[in-house]
Amino acid sequence: MDSVVVLFILLLRPGLRWTAAAEDMSWTYTGLVGQSQWSEHFPECGGSSQSPVDVVTTQTKYDPGLPPLTPLGYSQHGNRPFTLYNNGHTAVIELPDWMSLDGLPWLFSAVQMHLHWGSGGPSYGGSEHTINGQSAEAELHVVHYNSELYPNMSAAMTQRDGLAVLGILIVTGEETNPAFNNIINYLSRVRHANQKVFIPAFDVQSLLPKDLDRYYRYNGSLTTPPCFQSVIWTLFHERVQISKAQLLKMETILYSSKADEADRMLLQDNYRATQPLNHRAVFTSFAADSGKELSSG
Ligand SMILES: *[C@@H]1O[C@H](CO)[C@@H](O)[C@H](O)[C@H]1NC(C)=O
Ligand SMILES: *[C@@H]1O[C@H](CO)[C@@H](O)[C@H](O)[C@H]1NC(C)=O
Numbered sequence: 001m002d003s004v005v006v007l008f009i010l011l012l013r014p015g016l017r018w019t020a021a022a023e024d025m026s027w028t029y030t031g032l033v034g035q036s037q038w039s040e041h042f043p044e045c046g047g048s049s050q051s052p053v054d055v056v057t058t059q060t061k062y063d064p065g066l067p068p069l070t071p072l073g074y075s076q077h078g079n080r081p082f083t084l085y086n087n088g089h090t091a092v093i094e095l096p097d098w099m100s101l102d103g104l105p106w107l108f109s110a111v112q113m114h115l116h117w118g119s120g121g122p123s124y125g126g127s128e129h130t131i132n133g134q135s136a137e138a139e140l141h142v143v144h145y146n147s148e149l150y151p152n153m154s155a156a157m158t159q160r161d162g163l164a165v166l167g168i169l170i171v172t173g174e175e176t177n178p179a180f181n182n183i184i185n186y187l188s189r190v191r192h193a194n195q196k197v198f199i200p201a202f203d204v205q206s207l208l209p210k211d212l213d214r215y216y217r218y219n220g221s222l223t224t225p226p227c228f229q230s231v232i233w234t235l236f237h238e239r240v241q242i243s244k245a246q247l248l249k250m251e252t253i254l255y256s257s258k259a260d261e262a263d264r265m266l267l268q269d270n271y272r273a274t275q276p277l278n279h280r281a282v283f284t285s286f287a288a289d290s291g292k293e294l295s296s297g
Helices: 002-011 018-025 178-184 244-252 290-296
Strands: 070-072 082-086 091-094 100-102 108-117 138-146 163-173 196-199 215-220 231-236 240-243
Touching: 108 163, 108 244, 163 244, 178 244, 240 244
Parallel strands: 163 231, 163 240
Antiparallel strands: 070 100, 082 091, 082 196, 091 108, 100 108, 108 138, 138 163, 215 231
8 A cells, every 4th residue: 555655646746766756755753754754755744633642631522422333243254364464664464344343424344454562661652642641552553444435445545534443552461462462473474574474364353442432533644654634533442451572572573674675674663653633622432530540540
C-alpha cells in the first residue's frame, strides 16, 4: 500500500526523477524525513484532524448513543494461513475480509492489523495514543474500511468515514499473553523489510480486551504518511497485558532495513507523537469517572 501511494504522489510531482524522488519519499520516524518533516512531503500530515491524540479523560464527553462494538467473524479464522510482513515501518498481518465490525454507522470490513512499540520500557513510550499524558508500552491497530460505501481499502482510505481503526493499548505484566505469541513467535521470519511469510491463522478476537463496551471515539487520521484524515477511531478503555519478554522480542527482532542493505537499522520507536485535538471532541461510550479508574488499573 505504501508504495502505491508513493508512486501516486511521485506522478503528481513533475520534474522529479523516479529514483531520486523514491529516496526522498521513504519516510521514517526520526531523521531526515522524520515525523516533523512528514507534512512537507505528505500535506495531510499537517492537517487539523491528525492522530494519535492524548485523551484527557476530564475533557471527554459521554455519548450514551455509542453502542457496544461487536467484532464479527474475528474468531472464525478458517484454515487459510494469514500473511505476516515487515513493511519497514511495522509488522503487518493481512486479515480476511469476512472479519468485520458491527456497532458503527456502516459495516466496516477488516483489512490488516499492525503494531507500534518503543525501545525499552515504560518511560520510553511505545503506544501512539496516550491517556492523560501517559503512554502504554505498545499499541495494536486493527484497520477496517467502510465496505458499505466503498469498493475497497484504496478507495476508502482517502474519504471521510472511509476507515475504522481499533486501538488497543498494550502494557506489560508478569504473565505471558498466549494470543500475542501467534504474532510474536513468527517475527523472526520477517526480520528484514519486505519479507513476508504465511503464519497459522488464529483467533483475532483473543488479542482484544474483554470489555469492548467501554471505549473512546474520535475522528482522526492514519498515523503514518500519507496521514489521510479518514479514520473513525475507537480506543478501548481496557488495556491488554503481555509479558516483558514478549515486549522485548517485539522491540528487538525486526529491522527497518532490507536484507541486502549493509547498514542494519533496528525497527524501534515506530510511534508518532500525539497531535493537537484542535476543534475535535473525544467521546466516551461510558459514564464512569474514568480518571479514577485508570489510576487504579
Ligand atoms: C478499488 O476500487 C476502485 C473504484 O472502483 C478501482 O478503480 C480500483 O481498481 C480498486 N483497487 C483495488 C486495489 O482493487
Ligand atoms: C465525525 O465526523 C462526522 C462528520 O463526518 C460527524 O457526523 C461525527 O459526529 C464525528 N464523530 C465524532 C466522534 O466526532
